[in-house]
Amino acid sequence: MRLSQLLIATLREDPADAEIPSHKLLARGGYIVKTASGLYTYGPLMWRTLKKIIEIVREELDREGAQELMMPMMHPKELWVRSGRYDRYKADGILFTLQDQKGSEYCLGPTHEEVITDFADTLINSYKQLPVNLYQIQDKFRDEIRPRYGLMRGREFIMMDAYSFDVDQAGLDEAYAKMDRAYRRIFERCGLEFRSVQADAGAIGGSGSEEFMVIADSGEDSILYCEESGYAANVEKATSIAPEAPDGGPVKDLEKHETPDIRTVEQLVGFFSMSAGAMAKTVLYKATWKDEDAVVAVMMRGDLDINEVKLVNALDCLAVELCDEETVKKVTGAEVGFAGPVGLPEEVRVLADLTLKGRTNLLTGCNETGYHCLNVNPGRDCKEPEFHDLRTAKAGETSPDGKGPLKQARGIEVGHIFKLGTKYSSAMQATFMAENGKPTPFVMGCYGIGVSRTAQSAVEQNNDAAGIQWPAPIAPFEAAVVCVDVKKEDQVALAEQVYAELKAAGIDACLDDRPLRAGPKFKDMELLGFPYCIYVGRGAADGQVEFVVRKGQQKEDLPVADAVAKLKAALGR
């Protein structure tokens, strides 16, 4: 490709609406142009990169026996009602919905469990046809509450979504393991530094799930990992060995103490000269289920924090949010800061973190403004709470396997794999005839890769002040031959020759034959970030060129043959 024939428009300044380096650089390089919030047009260069990622994804999935197909992006509402997800997705506002001329309702697919399950039910009738793993690569639509950071969180984005169908759990485990392998190869080939972590399954549901995280400070997710054991999990899911806290000792009599204006754990620590670990804070949440809401009380050791994702899972509800002040007053009869388990209305469910199990003589609120209780013993002074792991694990705590401390990092979720089980096949009565002659629901897995997000993640991880440093396998071009001055015949001739040689060697190279001055050409190449450049300039008459490796900007003046050889070697050709 000759760059004079390609639409390239670089900007000298960062667009005002870009925040993180990858977004700025992609916008400056003309790779992406915003069409509306969360909607981007991929320019010709960007599309080259995306196609390369797509091809890598395709190769690795095909290698594991998955089959590509294509489903409609527009789904009938009825399918989503059948799976039971319509209400939740609609309530979350994620679903784009539309109507046809007759008034029939549709949505734009945010994910395709419904369609694929329906498809499988139609086409797969016998266990003899299983296992099957089907995937597609296409645009997804999600009306994100807050689109962000360019392609990182768009409302329309390119996703690979795969769905496995098996006769039983063992089959699913195998399908899942295959996808795990494929994902690792995919992200390695894309040149990303990533980590797979245990994850919460969220709205998708199912039993096991792992996320593939690209490590980056701008990542929206927090992950905890242990270098000694290899344990790694999203904070939403992570567990740890809780830090020690002083024991409450033998059960003592309940005491009520006046604590004017003492509301927070920190204030209590000072007031009672007790460690936070001896206290139990009680936090009121409003939990939402499909058909009802309820206030629940959650008890957590004073030195630890509640993990709302774990709380949602423990309650098996759709969402939780902190109660507002008014509700707290109504339920506890006291102002915020004095809630406790003693004397709460009978209908309020009380949950407590496992770290409180068996602990005695807790300091809690009294449900009376200005008072706290000492020596609260659940079971004696109030009803026995339901114990669950509700705690947010933190860096510095010990990994749950006990092998070392947890460290924290930020990550961009580029892939997620789920063991769904029969959640969708049961809901939608999608069955096959099993060996025993009985209709049996498919045991399913689902798997996603954010393709456009992966592309931007690669930029986020590979850039410097001057621009992008694409990993070679996903760069728009593997190499550029830059004719520094297109008015010089010797330069043009040599550049053409080098370009032809690279093409002949099977290298995806471009020729920068644009009639620009040298300065802008250098700047453009650095911004656009092709991994290798051969600059054909002043030395052309003597057969000398400059070979530049974009990552690190190492420059070398070499005889042309050596530069070509070096480039071929670098790309393994």
Next chain:
RNA sequence: CGGGAUGUAGCUUAGCCUGGUAAAGCGCCUGCUUUGGGAGCAGGAGACCGGAGGUUCGAAUCCUCUCAUCCCGACCA
């Protein structure tokens, strides 16, 4: 959706407080010069100042509403 902010030329911004009919840099077009690190000179095109009302003799500027965009929280690939 709650909180914060911003909309002026293709891009980045000034002007707004204190109303008087829009400015600069980059980019773009033409010409000459220059030619290995975002060139110089000369000329030129390009915005009814997000939109709608209102106040006023007069509104980019003040007021109201609206739309859009970005950032911080809850969702997700």
